[in-house]
Amino acid sequence: xxxxxxxxxxxxxxxxxxxxxxxxxxxxxxxxxxxxxxxxxxxxxxxxxxxxxxxxxxxxxxxxxxxxxxxxxxxxxxxxxxxxxxxxxxxxxxxxxxxxxxxxxxxxxxxxxxxxxxxxxxxxxxxxxxxxxxxxxxxxxxxxxxxxxxxxxxxxxxxxxxxxxxxxxxxxxxxxxxxxxxxxxxxxxxxxxxxxxxxxxxxxxxxxxxxxxxxxxxxxxxxxxxxxxxxxxxxxxxxxxxxxxxxxxxxxxxxxxxxxxxxxxxxxxxxxxxxxxxxxxxxxxxxxxxxxxxxxxxxxxxxxxxxxxxxxxxxxxxxxxxxxxxxxxxxxxxxxxxxxxxxxxxxxxxxxxxxxxxxxxxxxxxxxxxxxxxxxxxxxxxxxxxxxxxxxxxxxxxxxxxxxxxxxxxxxxxxxxxxxxxxxxxxxxxxxxxxxxxxxxxxxxxxxxxxxxxxxxxxxxxxxxxxxxxxxxxxxxxxxxxxxxxxxxxxxxxxxxxxxxxxxx
Numbered sequence: 001x002x003x004x005x006x007x008x009x010x011x012x013x014x015x016x017x018x019x020x021x022x023x024x025x026x027x028x029x030x031x032x033x034x035x036x037x038x039x040x041x042x043x044x045x046x047x048x049x050x051x052x053x054x055x056x057x058x059x060x061x062x063x064x065x066x067x068x069x070x071x072x073x074x075x076x077x078x079x080x081x082x083x084x085x086x087x088x089x090x091x092x093x094x095x096x097x098x099x100x101x102x103x104x105x106x107x108x109x110x111x112x113x114x115x116x117x118x119x120x121x122x123x124x125x126x127x128x129x130x131x132x133x134x135x136x137x138x139x140x141x142x143x144x145x146x147x148x149x150x151x152x153x154x155x156x157x158x159x160x161x162x163x164x165x166x167x168x169x170x171x172x173x174x175x176x177x178x179x180x181x182x183x184x185x186x187x188x189x190x191x192x193x194x195x196x197x198x199x200x201x202x203x204x205x206x207x208x209x210x211x212x213x214x215x216x217x218x219x220x221x222x223x224x225x226x227x228x229x230x231x232x233x234x235x236x237x238x239x240x241x242x243x244x245x246x247x248x249x250x251x252x253x254x255x256x257x258x259x260x261x262x263x264x265x266x267x268x269x270x271x272x273x274x275x276x277x278x279x280x281x282x283x284x285x286x287x288x289x290x291x292x293x294x295x296x297x298x299x300x301x302x303x304x305x306x307x308x309x310x311x312x313x314x315x316x317x318x319x320x321x322x323x324x325x326x327x328x329x330x331x332x333x334x335x336x337x338x339x340x341x342x343x344x345x346x347x348x349x350x351x352x353x354x355x356x357x358x359x360x361x362x363x364x365x366x367x368x369x370x371x372x373x374x375x376x377x378x379x380x381x382x383x384x385x386x387x388x389x390x391x392x393x394x395x396x397x398x399x400x401x402x403x404x405x406x407x408x409x410x411x412x413x414x415x416x417x418x419x420x421x422x423x424x425x426x427x428x429x430x431x432x433x434x435x436x437x438x439x440x441x442x443x444x445x446x447x448x449x450x451x452x453x454x455x456x457x458x459x460x461x462x463x464x465x466x467x468x469x470x471x472x473x474x475x476x477x478x479x480x481x482x483x484x485x486x487x488x489x490x491x492x493x494x495x496x497x498x499x500x501x502x503x504x505x
Contacts, residue, residue, distance in 0.1 A: 023052035024060060029113050031055070032201060033210030036123035037261030039164055039217040039279070041103035044123050047261035048111050050092040055205070056186065056198045062087040065094050069101075069109040073120065079107070086113070091197050093258040103128045104282070121214040124163060126281050133282030134466060137161060139216075140348065140427045141460035142168040142223070142399025144203070147181040149431030149480035151208035153459045156475065156487045158211040160462065163281060165216045166289075168399035169223025169350045170432065171256075172196075172203050178433045182481050191248045196255035204259065208483070213261075220260050221275055221289050223350040223400055227252040230309065230370045232298045234271075246271040276329050278336055285344040285465055286391070288336055292350050295326025296378075299369045309369040312360065317367065317374060324378040333382065337389035343467050343497065345391045351400035353379060353424050354407035359446050371400070376413070383411050387421045393497050394422035395470050397461065401426060402434020404461075404474045406452040406493055406502045413449065420501045425472050425493070427461030428454070431480055451502040452491060459487065470495040471505060 031051045038045040046067060052059045063086045071077040080100065086092040094111065101107065104127035111118040127133045139157050157165065176185050190196045203209065227249050228236035239245035250271040257268050266273060275294070279287040300322065301314040311317050325333065337345060353372045357365040367373035386394050386409075396409060405426035412418040435443075440455035459476035472493045477485040492505035 023054045023057040025063070025114065026051040026053045026055075029116055030111065030118035032204040032259075033213055034109070034111060034118050034121040035213035035218060035261040036109065036121055037218045037220065038263050038277075039124060039126045039219070041126050041128050042101050043097060043099040044101065044107070044125060044217060045261045045263050046094075046096040046098060046109050046111075046121070046123070048094050048118055049259065050086045050094075050113060051201070055201050058088065058194065059092050063092065063113050066112040067094075067096050067109065068112075069098055069107050071105075071107060073108050073122070075108055075110060075120065091255070091258045095262065095264050097263050101125050104131065104133070119210075119214055123217045126163075126279060127284075128282060129280050131282035133284040136163050136281050136284055136465045138164055138166050138346075138397075138463050139460050140166040140168060140397040140399070140425075140463065141430055142350075142427065143170040143402055143429035143432035144209070145170075145173045145178065145429075145432040146203050146206070147173075147176060147184055148178045148433050149182060149458060150483035150485070151206050151212075151430060152477045152480070152483055152485040153430050153475070153487065154212040155208040156477070157460060158208070158215040160216075162216045165212060165218045166287075166348045166397060167218055167220045168348055168397065168427075169221055170225040170400065171220070171222070171260075172199050173225045173432075174199070174228055174252075175225070180481070191251065193251040193254060196252050197258065200255055200259040218261055219277075219279065219287070219289060219348065220262070221291055221348060221350065222256060222293060224293055224370075226256050227293075230299070231293065232296050232370075233294065235298060276325075276332065280342065283342050284467065285346050286336075286340050286342045287346040287348060288333060289348045290325060290329065290333065292324045295329060296324045296375070297322045300374055301369070309374075310358070310366040311369045311374060312364050312366045314369075317369070318376060320377045322375050322377055324372065324375045325382070330378075330381060334385040334388075337385045337391070340389050340391040342391060343393065344465055344470065345386070345389060345394040347386075347394065347396045347422075349396065349398055352398055352405060352407075352426055353396055354405070354409055354447070354449050355413040356443055356447050356450060358443070380412065383409060383421060387411050393470075393495070393500065395463065395472075395495060396422055396424040397463065398424055398426045399429070402429040402432045403440055404428040404452075404454040404457060404476075404491070405450060406472070406491075408449045408451060408501045410449060416448070423470075423495045423500050423502055425461050425463070428457060428459050428474065428476065430460065431458055452493070452504075454490060457490070468497050
């Protein structure tokens, strides 16, 4: 038996002991920066993780980490302070849940360990649930393959005025791929806990990623590359043995929680972590964040064994019992939309939801089996819940496909005259390489509900909401290979309240 296969079966919590010899605290123990997230009207989560003198080695022992949160940038008007324990079990990550805060206002925070201070971070609480909020702003982003570009987009995002950043998956990449790399991963594909920790530490060492975290609270979900490319529930294209893959997934989920500003209530239990969540931003918007990886049915027609996973004439694809979200999350989502009462429903999710069939030379349509097109009945169930909500204005923000899209979402894509019930925007990728513009144009021609597309560009989406309209901008860097790149806005859209669908602004 190979060493890695043997180790994978032993369980994620045992794996850190396989790392190299333990090391003392780094001169800069906060070398991965600070972050905040999970913003509620009276609370936020503050995050950091202590580093060893050698980044890829674990620390020795536990550490008491002090934290302070204040109403001013100089931290003179302190409102709360305390201590947390950074312990080896959780990779010396710290998740502080600060409550008793005032709604809808900024706060500044800092950590200290052994007399050494972290950078100062800024965060923002959500408004009171019933507050009449005049304006909300969010950035939405995904897919930041470290090797394929620099994070100039995140540097610009840090300078935006935002209520929160919505990160929609592929925060790290487990694999090395693509062309013209500007920097490199350490090691190969991670499958053990310490390997995932090291991959996160590499990504989080980037100063522009640290700046974006320090500037805004983040609300996060994952996609596939935090674990394994195109995985579905308990298998992946590279790992067909569920027992072996679930050990990898347990390590990956623990490392994800350790490095995200998530509450302690979301600590993983082995290969399980409930990530989907609901936020309310005053009376203006409710945000639903979903997880379409952990609970999904396996790819139809054994597509996980097909290299490009394109499905043609696959009857199983249409099976009404196939799920993307799992029955519990489907029920949670439908109930949440039934109870919704703000001006807007916002849905933060992983991948293109609109139908995007490819016409083959023989005239047949092919569909990408790993996305929503591989689960059309599950998509219809989700959109039925959107249509049934008393709130009739819904915007979906998506990632994954490494290109920018604006689309009308139909309750029934099989009926061309089906009404538009929501509007979708895909915010490109931070760095990950994707479709060419030529490929994008062909998809636009073949799929009338795709109203706009842009390939070969990198950046993020920005959405500004008031009671009358949602204004969406696509923000693209001039050169993803230049860490000092400028940024442009090649497209703007508006969704008018009461009239779903894409309109150019």
